[in-house]
């Protein structure tokens with residue numbers, strides 16, 4: 145627990161220093177993306193890593209947050225009100241969908257999440273009050289925390305860093321709580337967990353609601369950052385997949401897994417692809433997809449799991 | 463005072479198969495009841511029904527004065543029934559201490575209390591030296607011990623043990639018997655499935671024999687060993 | 703009695719169902735034999751469609767290209783099993799979910815890289831007309847695609863039910879350990895299942911090019927429908943997949959007409975949720 149807090153502190157200081165030193169907007173953009181993905185991956189990790197119920201529908205929660213912010217802007221409300229309502233909507237959907245769906249396990253559950261998110265996407269594309277398939281473009285406002293619009297990327301990096309720190313703290317608390325133990329037990333063996341009094345559905349539901357809320361928060365930040373929401377780039381299956389894959393690459397059910405996965409995603413896939421001039425041509429997908437295949441086949445415990453094994457081996461040897 | 467557990471005429475069907483077809487059992491408080499029967503008699507199914515893992519098709523289960531048949535598994539556990547599995551169900555990626563802590567959390571929601579309780583229980587069952595070993599790396603005998611510890615950590619009133627002695631060496635079996643006596647000494651009621659009558663004879667207060675889903679005998683170990691119906695169930699019909 | 707467009711819709715629904723059936727049978731076959739859901743199934747279909755496109759560019763019409771595409775996909779599927787999926791099976795259960803998902807991302811990326819996101823179609827010279835049957839009018843491409851799918855589906859069914867290898871495959875899907883004891887080479891069965899499952903989408907891809915266009919993300923829509931079909935019929939059940947596919951075809955066509963084409967997939971997905979929640983073993987699945 146203490147080591148987790150120390151690493152978190154060091155990470156935050158390092159990222160802050162990095163953001164202050166580099167002036168390059170491309171690198172700041174990548175840093176923001178990496179932090180946001182780390183948040184999304186960790187939120188996903190609560191349900192799909194610790195509790196082992198693999199969701200491929202998190203774009204729906206992401207969309208709740210993004211559309212909450214966009215609607216607030218459209219109707220001239222404070223973005224903070226939009227963020228709050230997005231979070232509430234995501235949590236409500238999580239409750240309504242999670243309750244029946246947690247009767248399912250394995251691929252039955254995963255496909256159900258895809259189906260639910262797909263229904264959401266089709267609905268949004270046909271809903272006038274959300275401006276349908278066109279999406280919503282934000283009206284520009286004077287920069288500041290009140291409007292949650294900024295002229296530079298630096299405040300965004302710090303905002304994302306704060307949310308990242310919050311989510312990591314929550315995860316440290318989770319690992320050292322009854323809920324953390326219960327979720328891991330449910331993942332390992334739901335039947336045996338029930339035999340010692342664990343109500344799997346109730347705990348999974350709590351995890352999903354928290355996860356949906358954090359994902360919605362990240363969705364709001366993303367929308368305020370890009371100042372546009374379109375169903376295709378917010379709600380479609382590839383978004384759900386990239387959220388899940390950040391969690392997998394880093395390592396399921398591990399505190400630093402999503403952060404490492406996000407780092408890999410941002411700097412390996414996006415950066416390398418951009419350097420090779422292939423982004424938008426699918427090269428990032430190739431690199432990332434290939435990486436996931438390798439990890440799934442060779443190191444199913446992900447990068448964080450591998451690092452851990454290395455340390456464990458060193459300790460044994462030394 | 464009434465018996466802790468009273469099962470009456472339980473039925474359980476899997477499709478057309480009648481796994482339980484008139485199973486009855488009474489477990490007195492603080493005593494060890496042995497449940498025996500040939501392969502496929504329905505012993506494990508009986509445990510699954512009592513613990514709430516599956517719903518019986520018909521029949522009554524009274525535990526501590528209240529009817530519990532059909533209640534959800536985790537709810538029954540909270541009422542004070544804990545079990546081990548014949549085919550071990552360990553939390554593979556959790557250490558022994560963590561797995562037993564999951565059990566202890568049922569009565570001690572604070573993690574630090576639960577860990578302390580779990581550490582005690584691990585010592586009690588003799589797994590102390592393995593407390594930081596992952597569940598998947600244990601030997602079968604230790605996995606069974608881990609299951610007992612996990613169940614005990616919930617501080618149950620009734621403990622259902624499904625073939626925990628199977629495959630133990632004679633020395634290990636002797637240690638296990640001593641452990642059972644200590645558990646009984648703590649006032650915990652035990653119902654225990656074993657294939658081999660000899661194991662149960664010296665420790666059981668009461669024997670129930672199950673054959674083809676039906677209770678065919680209920681009485682003292684001595685009477686069981688001399689009952690013709692029991693012998694027939696085990697050895698086949700007498701040759702005339 | 704005035705039936706209106708109903709007969710036309712029913713026929714279109716069933717015909718669409720035949721093609722779904724072929725895709726879903728491949729998926730359910732793989733699942734049945736080794737409990738793996740191939741999330742990249744749609745991408746295999748996409749590859750088959752691009753291959754068909756390639757053949758048409760050198761002058762081979764889709765119907766003639768079909769056997770070649772199916773064979774190519776057979777080899778591809780068996781190859782993917784040998785070098786990749788086999789390793790996933792050794793890992794934790796999630797590994798096969800993520801592994802095949804990784805494959806999905808990889809194949810989509812490769813398609814986008816080599817073929818760009820442009821939408822392409824085959825210059826279908828052979829079947830351009832339509833067939834009339836009383837009030838019902840069916841486009842020739844749809845009819846040929848559906849009948850072709852039906853034929854391949856029947857061939858597959860006969861293979862599974864009546865050949866030695868097919869029986870071995872069924873034995874493997876019923877009880878892997880017993881199959882090993884009976885001397886069945888499970889690794890070979892697995893590779894074969896991947897080969898045949900992929901050949902199914904190979905054939906389906908060739909037939910689909912008669913009526914659809916291909917682009918890198920074309921697989922997702924079909925794969926999702928295939929999941930629904932397979933769940934509906936019961937994971938692992940070949941007959942179930944067939945029945946499920948026709949149901950889904952009908953639901954899609956009727957939903958598209960009576961509600962709106964834009965939301966035609968919503969009833970399909972709802973159907974999945976309702977079925978897995980109320981009857982997790984599917985309509986014809988065993989438990």
Ligand SMILES: Nc1ncnc2c1ncn2[C@@H]1O[C@H](COP(=O)(O)OP(=O)(O)OP(=O)(O)O)[C@@H](O)[C@H]1O
Pocket residue numbers: 476479481499500501502503504505506507508548657
């Ligand atoms: N989930 C199930 N579905 C179908 N049949 C089952 C199921 N569980 C058990 N059975 C069947 O019910 C019967 C009783 O099985 P059970 O495991 O309860 O017997 P048992 O007395 O514990 O046997 P053993 O001594 O081998 O452990 C067997 O015929 C078994 O095949």
Ligand SMILES: [Mg+2]
Pocket residue numbers: 505506507548
């Ligand atoms: Mg048994």
